[in-house]
Amino acid sequence: MPELPEVEIVRQSLLKNIKGKKINKVLVRNRNLRFKLETSFEKKLKNKFILNIKRFSKYLIIELANKSFCIVHLGMSGTIHILKNKRGNLPTNTSFYNSPNLPKNHNHVEFFFKNMKLVYNDPRRFGYFQFLNNSNSLKKKFKNFGPEPFDKKFNPNYLVNYFKKKDKNIKNFLLDQNFVSGIGNIYASEILYLSKINPSLSAKYLKKNQCINIVINSRKILKNAIKKGGSTIRDFKNTRGDQGNFQKEFKVYGRDKQNCKRFSCSGKINKITQSNRSTFLCEMCQK
DNA sequence: AAGAGGCCCTGATAGC
DNA sequence: TGCTATCAGGGCCTCT
Numbered sequence: 001m002p003e004l005p006e007v008e009i010v011r012q013s014l015l016k017n018i019k020g021k022k023i024n025k026v027l028v029r030n031r032n033l034r035f036k037l038e039t040s041f042e043k044k045l046k047n048k049f050i051l052n053i054k055r056f057s058k059y060l061i062i063e064l065a066n067k068s069f070c071i072v073h074l075g076m077s078g079t080i081h082i083l084k085n086k087r088g089n090l091p092t093n094t095s096f097y098n099s100p101n102l103p104k105n106h107n108h109v110e111f112f113f114k115n116m117k118l119v120y121n122d123p124r125r126f127g128y129f130q131f132l133n134n135s136n137s138l139k140k141k142f143k144n145f146g147p148e149p150f151d152k153k154f155n156p157n158y159l160v161n162y163f164k165k166k167d168k169n170i171k172n173f174l175l176d177q178n179f180v181s182g183i184g185n186i187y188a189s190e191i192l193y194l195s196k197i198n199p200s201l202s203a204k205y206l207k208k209n210q211c212i213n214i215v216i217n218s219r220k221i222l223k224n225a226i227k228k229g230g231s232t233i234r235d236f237k238n239t240r241g242d243q244g245n246f247q248k249e250f251k252v253y254g255r256d257k258q259n260c261k262r263f264s265c266s267g268k269i270n271k272i273t274q275s276n277r278s279t280f281l282c283e284m285c286q287k
Numbered sequence: 288a289a290g291a292g293g294c295c296c297t298g299a300t301a302g303c
Numbered sequence: 304t305g306c307t308a309t310c311a312g313g314g315c316c317t318c319t
């Protein structure tokens with residue numbers, strides 16, 4: 001589910017709820033996440049205070065009081081739920097991950113706080129937790145990652161230079177976390193639509209002004225998605241947690257065979273496959 | 288050595 | 304109704 005905006009929504013929710021709190025206990029029900037959770041994980045977190053919750057790309061970074069860190073990646077289907085003890089004292093308007101009706105299965109990890117617990121649910125188990133001893137390990141973890149779209153390093157010149165002699169289509173570049181961090185399959189399609197660029201175009205052919213558009217539109221779309229509370233694709237019928245609202249604003253994603261939303265464009269939206277992942281584009285305005 | 292594809296896993300949905 | 308096939312928002316690993 002989560003691309004940068006969705007992870008940011010979760011971060012904001014965690015900030016409100018668990019910043020400054022002490023982790024009294026960690027319970028692991030299933031260690032077999034994307035990477036096997038080390039057996040000492042619980043011990044390393046127990047009795048630690050949470051100083052801050054940061055985010056880089058699609059990763060949550062829980063900063064602990066002794067300068068160690070806990071990284072959380074939500075994979076495709078990971079969600080975090082915050083449950084409070086007292087009836088009627090559930091968090092409201094924090095994020096669509098807050099679920100009064102916790103799913104029955106796949107609650108793999110729980111953090112216990114005073115009067116509250118955090119539950120990590122992940123049916124597909126593509127997500128993971130990782131404990132890092134110090135800020136050096138943290139640096140190392142992200143050293144090969146490209147800048148986030150909001151970073152001033154992500155500018156038109158960076159794109160132009162990066163694309164030189166590279167024979168890869170622009171859609172796959174937007175998904176390439178070494179090039180740019182935080183964009184996933186949904187927003188990649190949306191960014192290229194807004195930029196009127198064909199996703200199959202080899203990046204080396206992109207003109208400077210197209211690179212400018214990609215930079216501007218990446219920021220615009222991600223910012224707007226954060227503002228709207230992220231995107232919720234699968235519906236949360238069984239929960240009363242908030243959902244995101246940005247999916248209502250998708251211009252191409254999931255709109256196969258429908259009309260282009262651009263005023264004065266009579267094109268239809270096509271679904272194509274690139275590197276085994278679906279891409280949506282308008283046949284007319286993304287020629 | 289860049290880039291494509293397979294694969295990890297479960298669940299929802301479509302088609303028969 | 305119940306089977307099977309396909310697909311899903313990520314990213315690591317392997318192969319060419």
